[in-house]
Amino acid sequence: MTTPTWDPTQYLRHADHRARPFTDLLARVPDLPGDPPLIADLGCGPGNMTAVLAARWPTARITGYDNSAEMLDKAQVEYAGLTSGGGHLDFAHADVRTWAPSQPYDLIVSNATLQWVPGHVERFADWIAGLAPGGTFAFQVPGNFDSPSHRLMRELAESMGLAGTLRHDDAVLAPQAYLAALADLGCEVDAWETTYVHLLQGRDPVLDWVEGTGLRPVLTALAGDPPAREEFMGAYRAALREAYPAGPHGTPFPFRRIFAVARRAR
Structure with a gap:
């Protein structure tokens, strides 16, 4: 899979729709044990959802981690500083593939x-292991890798010699698999999916x-x-128009998400 470069402006064009799964995830996070709580946001992007954490826990010490300089620059300018x-x-810059807690966190979250x-x-x-007793690990991931948007993207990329550029439908697990993995680690787990x-x-x-x-x-x-x-974008645009036809009120876009909230024993 190609490591992508990111465009914060493009990412934020659908910020309202993208925000809803995160707020639904946070609604299931229980009370945090620390006062003030210590929170890590893994893959914080442009920081707009990390700011939601500050609104939920206004006394918290929160660090958003990402490996994109473009995203971190946007987050630092817009949201860094004291909270209400x-x-x-x-x-801070970090690679989620290798990041490990350096101190006990009350919440580790990933959106x-x-x-x-x-x-x-x-x-x-x-x-x-990096959670404080009673702390929580919570995440949501897209579960739409077999949907037309991604299937068509992969097929077209492969036809143009870009096999391996994109993720496949095994990029995430089913909710029950996440539940089992986290329960095996001794957590109380809430896992679900929503379209x-x-x-x-x-x-x-x-x-x-x-x-x-x-x-x-691909970009x-x-x-x-x-x-x-231009060739790729033209063909992909046409395929998406057929797969997701516009209706009288807009274009319906079904999007499956997978959630898990795991609380460490006290």
Whole structure:
């Protein structure tokens, strides 16, 4: 899989729709043991959802971690600093594939990031061990890798000699597999899935959506070949229009998400 470059502006174009799974995830997070709590946000992106953590726990010391300089620059400018309750929000570079807690955290959270980390379940043991007693590890990942948006993307990429550029439908596990993995680590686990039906507006809105996320590896791989990029985008645009036809109120875009909230024993 190609390591993508990121465009914070493009990613934030559908910020309202992208925010809902995270707020639904946080609604299931129990009270945190620390006062003030210590929180890590793995894969914080442009920081807009990390700021939601500060609104929920205004006294907390929160660090958002990401490996994209573009995303971190945006987050640092927009959100770093003291929070309304006297807490602190900052951002730092880290690779989720190797990041390990250096002190006990009350909450380790990850929003739409672990699908980019092959074998991420193998990291769970270190992260659970890095929680304070009674602390929580919570995450959500997209579960739509077999949907038309991603299947068509992979098929077209492979037809253009870009096999291996994109993730496949084994990028994430089923909710019951996450539940079993986290329960084996001694956690009390809540795992579930939800399919949101986002009603998108504008011309080619599904293409606009994936340009901020799932399509980034292809755009990165073709950055030095404008004709090939144009060929890919033209064919993919046409395929998406057929797969996701616009209706009278916009373009319905079903999007499955997978959630898990794991609480360490006190």
